[in-house]
Amino acid sequence: xxxxxxxxxxxxxxxxxxxxxxxxxxxxxxxxxxxxxxxxxxxxxxxxxxxxxxxxxxxxxxxxxxxxxxxxxxxxxxxxxxxxxxxxxxxxxxxxxxxxxxxxxxxxxxxxxxxxxxxxxxxxxxxxxxxxxxxxxxxxxxxxxxxxxxxxxxxxxxxxxxxxxxxxxxxxxxxxxxxxxxxxxxxxxxxxxxxxxxxxxxxxxxxxxxxxxxxxxxxxxxxxxxxxxxxxxxxxxxxxxxxxxxxxxxxxxxxxxxxxxxxxxx
Amino acid sequence: xxxxxxxxxxxxxxxxxxxxxxxxxxxxxxxxxxxxxxxxxxxxxxxxxxxxxxxxxxxxxxxxxxxxxxxxxxxxxxxxxxxxxxxxxxxxxxxxxxxxxxxxxxxxxxxxxxxxxxxxxxxxxxxxxxxxxxxxxxxxxxxxxxxxxxxxxxxxxxxxxxxxxxxxxxxxxxxxxxxxxxxxxxxxxxxxxxxxxxxxxxxxxxxxxxxxxxxxxxxxxxxxxxxxxxxxxxxxxxxxxxxxxxxxxxxxxxxxxxxxxxxxxxxxxxxxxxxxxxxxxxxxxxxxxxxxxxxxxxxxxxxxxxxxxxxxxxxxxxxxxxxxxxxxxxxxxxxxxxxxxxxxxxxxxxxxxxxxxxxxxxxxxx
Amino acid sequence: xxxxxxxxxxxxxxxxxxxxxxxxxxxxxxxxxxxxxxxxxxxxxxxxxxxxxxxxxxxxxxxxxxxxxxxxxxxxxxxxxxxxxxxxxxxxxxxxxxxxxxxxxxxxxxxxxxxxxxxxxxxxxxxxxxxxxxxxxxxxxxxxxxxxxxxxxxxxxxxxxxxxxxxxxxxxxxxxxxxxxxxxxxxxxxxxxxxxxxxxxxxxxxxxxxxxxxxxxxxxxxxxxxxxxxxxxxxxxxxxxxxxxxxxxxxxxxxxxxxxxxxxxxxxxxxxxxxxxxxxxxxxxxxxxxxxxxxxxxxxxxxxxxxxxxxxxxxxxxxxxxxxxxxx
Numbered sequence: 001x002x003x004x005x006x007x008x009x010x011x012x013x014x015x016x017x018x019x020x021x022x023x024x025x026x027x028x029x030x031x032x033x034x035x036x037x038x039x040x041x042x043x044x045x046x047x048x049x050x051x052x053x054x055x056x057x058x059x060x061x062x063x064x065x066x067x068x069x070x071x072x073x074x075x076x077x078x079x080x081x082x083x084x085x086x087x088x089x090x091x092x093x094x095x096x097x098x099x100x101x102x103x104x105x106x107x108x109x110x111x112x113x114x115x116x117x118x119x120x121x122x123x124x125x126x127x128x129x130x131x132x133x134x135x136x137x138x139x140x141x142x143x144x145x146x147x148x149x150x151x152x153x154x155x156x157x158x159x160x161x162x163x164x165x166x167x168x169x170x171x172x173x174x175x176x177x178x179x180x181x182x183x184x185x186x187x188x189x190x191x192x193x194x195x196x197x198x199x200x201x202x203x204x205x206x207x208x209x210x211x212x213x214x215x216x217x218x219x220x221x222x223x224x225x226x227x228x229x230x231x232x233x234x235x236x237x238x239x240x241x242x243x244x245x246x247x248x249x250x251x252x253x254x255x256x257x258x259x260x261x262x263x264x265x266x
Numbered sequence: 267x268x269x270x271x272x273x274x275x276x277x278x279x280x281x282x283x284x285x286x287x288x289x290x291x292x293x294x295x296x297x298x299x300x301x302x303x304x305x306x307x308x309x310x311x312x313x314x315x316x317x318x319x320x321x322x323x324x325x326x327x328x329x330x331x332x333x334x335x336x337x338x339x340x341x342x343x344x345x346x347x348x349x350x351x352x353x354x355x356x357x358x359x360x361x362x363x364x365x366x367x368x369x370x371x372x373x374x375x376x377x378x379x380x381x382x383x384x385x386x387x388x389x390x391x392x393x394x395x396x397x398x399x400x401x402x403x404x405x406x407x408x409x410x411x412x413x414x415x416x417x418x419x420x421x422x423x424x425x426x427x428x429x430x431x432x433x434x435x436x437x438x439x440x441x442x443x444x445x446x447x448x449x450x451x452x453x454x455x456x457x458x459x460x461x462x463x464x465x466x467x468x469x470x471x472x473x474x475x476x477x478x479x480x481x482x483x484x485x486x487x488x489x490x491x492x493x494x495x496x497x498x499x500x501x502x503x504x505x506x507x508x509x510x511x512x513x514x515x516x517x518x519x520x521x522x523x524x525x526x527x528x529x530x531x532x533x534x535x536x537x538x539x540x541x542x543x544x545x546x547x548x549x550x551x552x553x554x555x556x557x558x559x560x561x562x563x564x565x566x567x568x569x570x571x572x573x574x575x576x577x578x579x580x581x582x583x584x585x586x587x588x589x590x591x592x593x594x595x596x597x598x599x600x601x602x603x604x605x606x607x608x609x610x611x612x613x614x615x616x617x618x619x620x621x622x623x624x625x626x627x628x629x630x631x632x
Numbered sequence: 633x634x635x636x637x638x639x640x641x642x643x644x645x646x647x648x649x650x651x652x653x654x655x656x657x658x659x660x661x662x663x664x665x666x667x668x669x670x671x672x673x674x675x676x677x678x679x680x681x682x683x684x685x686x687x688x689x690x691x692x693x694x695x696x697x698x699x700x701x702x703x704x705x706x707x708x709x710x711x712x713x714x715x716x717x718x719x720x721x722x723x724x725x726x727x728x729x730x731x732x733x734x735x736x737x738x739x740x741x742x743x744x745x746x747x748x749x750x751x752x753x754x755x756x757x758x759x760x761x762x763x764x765x766x767x768x769x770x771x772x773x774x775x776x777x778x779x780x781x782x783x784x785x786x787x788x789x790x791x792x793x794x795x796x797x798x799x800x801x802x803x804x805x806x807x808x809x810x811x812x813x814x815x816x817x818x819x820x821x822x823x824x825x826x827x828x829x830x831x832x833x834x835x836x837x838x839x840x841x842x843x844x845x846x847x848x849x850x851x852x853x854x855x856x857x858x859x860x861x862x863x864x865x866x867x868x869x870x871x872x873x874x875x876x877x878x879x880x881x882x883x884x885x886x887x888x889x890x891x892x893x894x895x896x897x898x899x900x901x902x903x904x905x906x907x908x909x910x911x912x913x914x915x916x917x918x919x920x921x922x923x924x925x926x927x928x929x930x931x932x933x934x935x936x937x938x939x940x941x942x943x944x945x946x947x948x949x950x951x952x953x954x955x956x957x958x959x960x
Contacts, residue, residue, distance in 0.1 A: 047521050071527025082519035084380075086572040091514070098515050099527035104508060106575075151526070317883070318890040344920060345889055352917040353885045408906060411849045412915050470750060471734075472904045475848050478882065485884055486850045488916045602873065603881040604851065 004053035006036075006043050013039045015211040017053070021155060023185035026178055028198035028219075030191075031208035032232050037191045038079065038159050040208065044189060045076045045157050057155065071099035075153035079160050081144040085133025092132055092143050093118055096150030115150050122146035123172055137164035145173060158190045162197060170194075174201040195249040199223050200241070207231060223247040294576050297569065301583040305362070308587045312358045312594040313350065317601035320346050329355070357487035361593040361607075362586035364484075364548040365558055367499050369585025370506050371541035372559025373566070373577050377513035378537050379444045382567075386545040386559035389451035389538070390428030393458035395549040398424020400462045400476050404469040411486040414494035417479075418550040425546035428454050429538075441520075441531055481606035482553030484593050495547045502544035503582060509537055510575035517572075555589070555608045557615025562588055564622060689807060694789040695775055704809030705764035705784075709747060709757055712768035715788060716741060717941035718801055719766075721817055724808035730760050737935065737943070754778050764807075790940050793862050794825055794948075797940045817942060824945045825866075828952055831959055832868045841955055843869040844893040844923070848903050849911075851882045859940055860899075867951040869895070889917050895930070895955055896923040902934035930954050 006014040014036040021027065029037045042048045044055060046062040055062040057073055065073075075096070083092060096118065097111045107115070119125050122142045132140065141164050148156055156177070162170045178201055180186040192198045198205055198219065205222040207215040209231045215222045225238040228249060235252035313329075314322045323339070328350045330336035338347070371386035379388070387393075402420035403409065409417045435450035436442050466473050512533055515523045523530050545559075566580040589607070592614070596607040689701045709730045710716040716735035719728055725740055732749040735741050747756050750770055754777055757765060765778060765785045778785045786807075791797050798818040805814010843864055845854045854860040856871055858879040864871050872891040873883055900907045909929040913919050923929055937947045952959065 042521075045525055047524060067524070067529050068527040071525060074525070076521070076525040078519075078521055081522060082517075084517040084572060086567070087514075087517070091573060095515050095518065095526065098511070101511065104511075106511075316886050318886045345892060348917040348920065349886045349889050353889065356916075404904075408911075409849065410911075469904070471902065474852060474880070474903045475850075475905070478848065478850055478852065483850070483882070485882065490916075597884055597886075600877070601875075602883050602887040603876040603878070604884055606882070 001040075001044055001055045002053055004040070004043050004050045004055060006039050006048055007051040008039065008048075012051075013211055014043060014050075017043070017208075017211075017213060019044070019189070019206065021187045021189060023154065023187050024181050025187045025189075025204065026181045026202045027189050027204045027206060028192045028202035029189060029206045029208065030193075030195060030198050035208040036211040037208055041076075041157050041159050041189065041191050045074060046070065047076070068099045071151060071153075073153055074155045074157065075148035075151040077141075077144045077148045077156070077158040077161050079163070081140065083132040083140055083143070085131060087132050088128070089124065089130055089132060089135070089143050090115065090119070090128045093146045093150050096147035099151065114152065118146040118150040121149055121176055123169070138166060138169060141165060142169065142173070154185070154187065156186055156188045158188065160191055160193060163193065170197060177201075195223060195228070199246045199248060200244060219246050223249055225249065294570050294580075297576075297580055298583075301580065301587070305583050305587045305590075308590050308594075309358055309362060312361075312590045313354055315594060315598060316349075316354055317597055317604075318349055320350065325350050352488070356489045356492050357484045357593065358590055360487040360492050360552065361484050361590045363492070363496065363499055364552050364555065365562075365589025365592075366503065366582040366586040367544045367548045368555065368558040368589070369562035369566075369581035370503055370578055371545045372585075373563035373574065373581040374506050374509075374513065374537050374541040375559075376563055377516055377574055378534050379448060380517060380519075381444070381448070382564065383560070384448075385556075386541060387455075387554070387556070389432045389447060389542070390454040390458065391425045391542055391545050391549060392554050392556075393455035393462070394428025395421040395425040395546060396480055396554060397428075397458040397462045397465075398422070399479050399550075399553075400465045403475050403479065404465050404472050409475075412488045413490045414551060418491070418494075421550040422546050424458075425549060426542070428458055429542045429546070433538075442534065478606065479553045480608075482555035482608035483596070483604065483606045484552055485604060487552075491551045495551060498547050499544050502540045505540045506537070506544075507575075507578050507582075509533070509540075510573075510578050513537065513574035513578075514572075553606075553608065555611055557611045557619065558585055558589055558592075561615050561618050686811075687809075691786065691803065691807060693785075694772075694787040697779075697787075699784060699786055701807050705762075705807070707760070707762045708764045708766060708808070709760060709762045710735060710766045711747065711749065711752060711771045712766060712788070713737070713935070714790070714939040714941035715766045715768060715800075715804070717939060717943060718804045719808065721942040722801065722805040722808060722810045722814040724804070724810055727808055729762060730757075754781050754783070757783060766804075790859060792859070794866065794944070797944055798822060800940075801942065821942065821945050824949065828867070828945075828948055832866075832952060832956075835868060835956065835959070840868050840870040841894040842872055842891055843895045843897060843955065844872040844888055844891070845897045845899060846907065847880060847899055849900060849905060849907055851884060851888075852880055852903075853883055855879055855881045860937055863937075863944070863948055863951060866948060867955060869951070869955055885915070885917055889921065892922055894922045894926075895928045896921070897951075897954075898929065898931045899934040899937055901931070902938055907931075928954075 001017055001019045004014060004017040005012060017040050019027070029040065031037050039048065043050050046055065057065060057070065062070070094107055094111070094115045097107055097115065100111065101107065119128055122145050124139065124142050124146060127135065127139060127143070132143065135143065141161060145158070145161055162173060165173060174197060177186070177188050177190070181188060190202065202219065204217065205219050206213055207222050207227070214231060215227060223238060225236045229236045236249050237252045238247040238249055240246075241248050314320070314325050321341070324342045324346055327336065327339040327342055328347050331338040332351050368386055372384070375384040375386055375388055376382055399417060399421040401424070402417045407416045409415065411417065432447065432450045432454045433442065435454065436447040438446070466476055512528055515526050515528055516530070516533065518526070520530050562585040563577065563581045566577055566584055570576050570580050589611070592610045593607050596605045596610050599605060687701060687703050691699050691701065693699060704727065706727050707729045708719065708724070708727050710719060710728060711732045713732065713735040716728070716731045717737055719725060720738050720740060728744065730745045730747050731741050732752070733746040734749050745760070752771060752774055754774070757778065758781055763784060765783050767775060767785060767787050769789045772787060772789070775785050775787050788800055791800060798821055801818045801821065802814050805811050805817070845860060845864060847853055853873045854864070854871070855876045855878050856862075856865070856874050857877065861871055872888055872893050873881055876883065896912065898907045898912070908931060909924070909927060912929055913924055918924055932947075932950065936943045
């Protein structure tokens with residue numbers, strides 16, 4: 001992505017966004033609410049057309065890709081995925097095979113094998129025959145991830161994939177992505193709220209504020225408390241993780257400043 | 267009708283051999299195993315029963331004779347031959363075709379709009395066809411009830427114009443938000459209905475004819491009308507069946523579907539246009555028959571699950587059966603008098619619709 | 633999803649509403665000044681004035697209301713084409729100030745101002761300052777409204793049989809001050825009816841010829857309960873739809889083909905249709921019907937046939953003439 005700007009509803013939501021994603025990259029996109037992270041992700045996915053700039057996948061502009069071929073390379077997990085409640089989990093995940101299916105749309109046994117593999121990796125084998133409507137929010141998120149995995153993409157774009165997950169599944173999901181990045185060269189761009197997760201699991205972090213990238217680099221470089229305090233408009237401290245040595249950002253105690261004193265809700 | 271059987275045999279076979287899905291798949295298999303014979307039996311029964319009593323053996327003889335498979339039995343009278351072959355058989359087959367189309371269109375619309383309460387008349391087909399037909403009826407044009415003449419043509423054009431208008435009204439750039447589409451459909455339908463009512467008030471003597479068309483009936487069925495619509499309807503049904511899996515993907519929402527590689531706007535347009543065309547053609551020859559497009563897909567969904575690769579073919583089979591049965595009722599309940607078949611489907615459908623609404627309110631999100 | 637169900641429910645309710653509205657309109661128009669009237673009991677029929685042939689008269693109409701006439705009304709509005717014909721036939725034409733839009737006989741009605749036929753609004757009537765308003769079955773629902781505005785309304789429902797028509801002719805003659813004309817007209821009508829009955833009685837005892845009386849090309853016909861149905865009976869014709877109920881049932885082609893009628897009467901004109909022997913011949917299965925093979929498919933003037941007024945005897949005579957061409 002280069003020089004990408006996106007206008008939504010007359011406002012410039014993303015301004016001059018640039019990102020180069022290579023195989024094996026695990027990049028976190030962080031920033032306060034309304035910074036434009038989701039929009040940037042959607043622009044990367046080709047779901048929204050930028051007002052200026054270009055998005056290219058494998059050197060080809062995203063608009064020039066055939067929809068089916070693009071889907072074999074790029075998969076997206078959106079923030080609160082819609083799931084029609086009556087479908088079974090397995091059927092949902094199988095939808096990830098759509099770009100590979102022919103006219104009548106029938107899965108081969110190979111397709112089912114890939115689906116089962118995706119179910120396994122996302123840790124939801126036991127849920128395979130349940131109806132999606134019966135699942136919790138976190139379970140549904142994992143189903144969405146499994147579906148994206150079933151697409152066998154080279155690039156995976158995720159918008160807050162861990163939002164409803166508990167600690168165990170946060171770990172297992174991000175570890176899975178890390179493993180796939182290292183092992184199969186999967187490239188991931190992940191929008192994350194949780195700076196600790198970003199710091200622990202990702203190699204690169206992009207910090208956005210008001211639509212622009214204000215910092216890009218390793219977690220150590222970007223997760224710098226003073227910079228973050230300015231961007232998030234709240235005092236923060238960085239602690240160093242005893243084992244990994246990576247920075248973990250925490251609040252500097254309750255600030256005692258409710259919304260109105262700041263002029264803007266946090 | 268007949269095209270439902272073939273491609274699915276392989277899927278059902280493969281599906282049954284896969285692990286973990288036996289329960290649903292065996293239901294589907296049972297659905298085909300029961301549904302197709304049920305349709306055929308209903309067809310045969312409907313062809314054999316009517317306001318005029320005809321010995322079933324004579325019926326069989328007549329049919330076989332016309333299919334050049336046997337000579338005509340001596341017991342068959344000229345009138346019986348005419349009744350079975352010229353009147354009843356085209357009627358039963360037309361009812362089946364229309365029922366299949368309405369149900370398949372209903373299922374398709376429900377998929378595109380992601381709304382289980384959508385029916386084939388949602389975006390203007392019914393009101394547009396009514397206005398078109400009423401225009402033809404009050405005009406001095408000859409109506410020719412037994413062929414696809416002016417009456418049917420006007421109805422068809424009216425329907426498609428309404429669909430086009432709804433589409434244009436709802437369009438935002440190149441995308442159509444489903445809610446806007448539905449609301450535009452409500453507006454266009456209301457306007458068209460007002461127009462129809464106005465025409466009727468200005469031409470009171472024609473009201474009886476308009477009324478009879480509106481409620482729908484198969485009284486004036488003929489081979490001519492059947493052949494006129496068969497190619498279009500068969501093609502449309504085939505397309506809808508083939509798009510079944512993509513309808514599944516559409517349920518995920520427009521963004522997700524796009525990221526799965528589907529050209530969403532084109533797909534929606536293809537489904538809507540195909541379903542609308544097929545429905546308009548059927549409405550043109552048989553009037554407005556309601557509730558088939560709503561109830562049948564629902565029942566099929568409750569029995570066989572939401573996978574459209576199964577839902578659409580099942581809707582075809584059971585839609586045909588339902589309407590053939592309803593038409594049979596329409597002509598035998600108070601024989602020799604006819605009840606417009608739309609009244610019968612409404613009588614069965616309205617309570618069912620209310621029942622569905624209650625279930626939905628109780629949180630069982632269908 | 634909630635808001636969509638509401639929008640969707642609105643679509644359905646508007647669809648249902650339209651159907652219901654259209655149905656009521658249609659059922660309303662089914663009467664179109666004609667012999668729609670169902671099987672009303674004879675007690676509902678108008679009672680002829682009991683106080684003799686001169687004013688003041690008290691008439692009990694079909695709403696069981698007593699209407700008192702102290703003198704002949706001079707500003708009559710007629711909402712019924714049949715009543716219009718009767719009014720003119722008894723010589724009260726000059727006392728009529730307005731007629732409904734379907735009243736087209738005799739020609740004198742052409743010059744008169746017209747009022748609505750179904751669900752008429754009372755204002756135009758009030759503006760005409762009538763001293764009598766005659767309504768028929770079609771406008772029954774409006775009677776209370778008109779009366780509430782102070783108008784004198786006489787509801788004369790369509791009679792169930794020929795005798796009822798004659799009663800109405802006499803009644804109208806009396807209340808308009810043309811008692812003797814009315815009685816004379818009724819008497820001459822009765823004469824003609826008797827003549828027809830005598831003719832028909834001379835027919836051999838063989839089974840009655842089967843007749844199909846068509847109202848629309850998709851199978852609407854007259855039932856035995858309808859006025860026209862009773863005419864067919866009087867003319868000694870077997871109605872193909874004799875096993876149906878109601879005034880205007882729909883029958884399938886099957887029934888017609890199986891019955892193989894000897895005569896077909898086409899009254900599609902009532903609903904504005906244009907069927908003829910030529911169009912009937914090409915209907916699937918109709919070509920071999922006796923009536924079609926022998927060319928005995930007759931287009932009848934639906935105005936004459938559907939109005940229970942003075943011309944109804946013309947209708948009866950025509951029926952007999954067409955059905956038994958050789959009969960003297």
